[in-house]
Amino acid sequence: MTILLGSIADDYTGASDLANTLTKNGLRTVQTVGIPDPSLALPDVDAVVVSLKIRSVAAKDAVAAALEAESWLRGRGAGHVLYKICSTFDSTDLGNIGPVTEALLSVSGGHIALVTPAFPETGRTVYLGHLFVNGQPLDESPLKDHPLNPMRDANLARVLTRQSRGKVGLIDLPTVTDGADAVRARLDRLRAEGAAAAIADAVFERDLETLGKAALEMPVSTGASGLGLGLARALLRSGRASASDGENEAIRPVGGLAAVVAGSCSAATLKQLDAAELHMPVLRLDTEKLLAGSDEISAAIAWAGERIGEGPVAIAASAAPEVVSRLQARYGREASGHAVETATAAIAGELVERGVRRLVVAGGETSGATVDRLGIPAFLIGPEIAPGVPLLRTIGTGGNDMLLTLKSGNFGGEDFFATALSMMR
Ligand SMILES: Nc1ncnc2c1ncn2[C@@H]1O[C@H](COP(=O)(O)OP(=O)(O)O)[C@@H](O)[C@H]1O
Numbered sequence: 001m002t003i004l005l006g007s008i009a010d011d012y013t014g015a016s017d018l019a020n021t022l023t024k025n026g027l028r029t030v031q032t033v034g035i036p037d038p039s040l041a042l043p044d045v046d047a048v049v050v051s052l053k054i055r056s057v058a059a060k061d062a063v064a065a066a067l068e069a070e071s072w073l074r075g076r077g078a079g080h081v082l083y084k085i086c087s088t089f090d091s092t093d094l095g096n097i098g099p100v101t102e103a104l105l106s107v108s109g110g111h112i113a114l115v116t117p118a119f120p121e122t123g124r125t126v127y128l129g130h131l132f133v134n135g136q137p138l139d140e141s142p143l144k145d146h147p148l149n150p151m152r153d154a155n156l157a158r159v160l161t162r163q164s165r166g167k168v169g170l171i172d173l174p175t176v177t178d179g180a181d182a183v184r185a186r187l188d189r190l191r192a193e194g195a196a197a198a199i200a201d202a203v204f205e206r207d208l209e210t211l212g213k214a215a216l217e218m219p220v221s222t223g224a225s226g227l228g229l230g231l232a233r234a235l236l237r238s239g240r241a242s243a244s245d246g247e248n249e250a251i252r253p254v255g256g257l258a259a260v261v262a263g264s265c266s267a268a269t270l271k272q273l274d275a276a277e278l279h280m281p282v283l284r285l286d287t288e289k290l291l292a293g294s295d296e297i298s299a300a301i302a303w304a305g306e307r308i309g310e311g312p313v314a315i316a317a318s319a320a321p322e323v324v325s326r327l328q329a330r331y332g333r334e335a336s337g338h339a340v341e342t343a344t345a346a347i348a349g350e351l352v353e354r355g356v357r358r359l360v361v362a363g364g365e366t367s368g369a370t371v372d373r374l375g376i377p378a379f380l381i382g383p384e385i386a387p388g389v390p391l392l393r394t395i396g397t398g399g400n401d402m403l404l405t406l407k408s409g410n411f412g413g414e415d416f417f418a419t420a421l422s423m424m425r
């Protein structure tokens with residue numbers, strides 16, 4: 001298998017989001033979970049998105065995992081590697097967007113990385129280096145209350161500088177509007193001034209097409225699905241890739257029971273759970289009792305066992321910011337996050353043991369913990385359920401196929417869970 005484009009995603013929902021965008025824009029794409037075992041038969045594709053769970057780990061560990069994935073992707077022919085980060089630039093001052101970007105540059109011969117989280121289709125735009133989420137500055141959006149990495153600064157050059165060794169420059173919207181040559185010239189000037197990365201403005205898809213065309217001439221870039229759109233379209237327009245119809249066997253029914261497991265505490269997910277409660281049983285986990293040592297996992301499985309034969313059920317740890325803050329104040333941010341992820345993953349594992357074959361998971365870290373617990377090696381990309389969220393079909397599970405949806409916390413409309421379950425047969 002020789003691929004054109006490789007990507008290293010810092011969480012699993014972000015990986016499926018990007019895989020969805022690449023597929024929609026004509027690239028045959030597969031999503032792997034980490035570096036696949038050599039025995040795994042992957043389909044012939046143009047792009048591979050390697051899912052890693054490195055958004056919230058120590059920078060040195062994120063760098064090591066990313067470099068291993070980069071080497072695997074280059075070994076399969078990837079001429080360009082996109083480090084896929086969150087469209088809301090989820091990170092803390094301790095990394096990892098800066099350290100991983102600089103590490104990828106150091107091994108690829110690249111000198112400067114174009115960086116943009118813009119993804120206008122989902123309301124993420126960048127202007128003068130400032131990120132806006134549905135028109136709100138990042139630090140005034142719900143992302144300011146994220147459980148693991150509250151985003152308190154909309155100026156991405158400042159955010160990236162705080163976690164990078166090199167300087168961070170800006171490619172402003174007028175330069176982007178002047179086209180790919182102007183972007184390249186700006187990158188050359190910034191590199192000459194000692195910059196290792198440049199935040200690029202983007203408000204419309206045409207800006208992403210310009211940035212993708214410019215970025216593709218370099219070995220590395222960093223961004224969200226919007227930059228993936230630009231890279232895909234640049235590959236097709238250059239003739240290096242031929243458009244695929246996106247048809248594959250991902251949508252073939254798997255049957256079995258169905259469930260939703262939610263760990264995202266985003267405003268979107270909380271609304272989606274409230275809407276789901278109108279048409280399906282929803283269990284809200286008591287995370288205080290969970291962390292105090294009560295066997296909430298067994299209780300949740302017993303609750304599900306009484307209901308799941310009648311139809312899909314949802315089990316959610318998700319809670320409002322003030323509830324999350326209380327738990328974090330008592331047990332610590334990282335410890336409570338990890339404990340809850342471990343619990344929701346264990347619940348998902350027990351549900352699959354009891355016949356669930358169609359599973360919707362809400363949350364990036366939550367999805368990573370769950371997919372790792374289920375031991376899934378890779379996914380085929382199915383149809384889009386909502387912008388940024390595709391249906392996925394497992395591969396490499398010995399014929400015991402499952403359909404999954406790994407929903408980015410902030411994505412999807414209020415009826416997302418009903419829509420996803422209706423498409424997963
Ligand atoms: N009630 C809760 N209290 C504290 N942390 C929680 C609670 N529910 C979920 N979490 C944690 O919050 C984090 C949510 O992150 P993630 O799954 O990536 O969602 P998102 O996609 O919205 O960022 C996870 O670490 C999860 O374990």
Ligand SMILES: O=C(O)[C@H](O)C(=O)COP(=O)(O)O
Pocket residue numbers: 011013014015017085086087088090224225363364365388407408409410
């Ligand atoms: O928003 C994005 O770019 C991706 O979908 C993503 O990274 C989602 O991460 P989350 O933790 O599920 O919000």
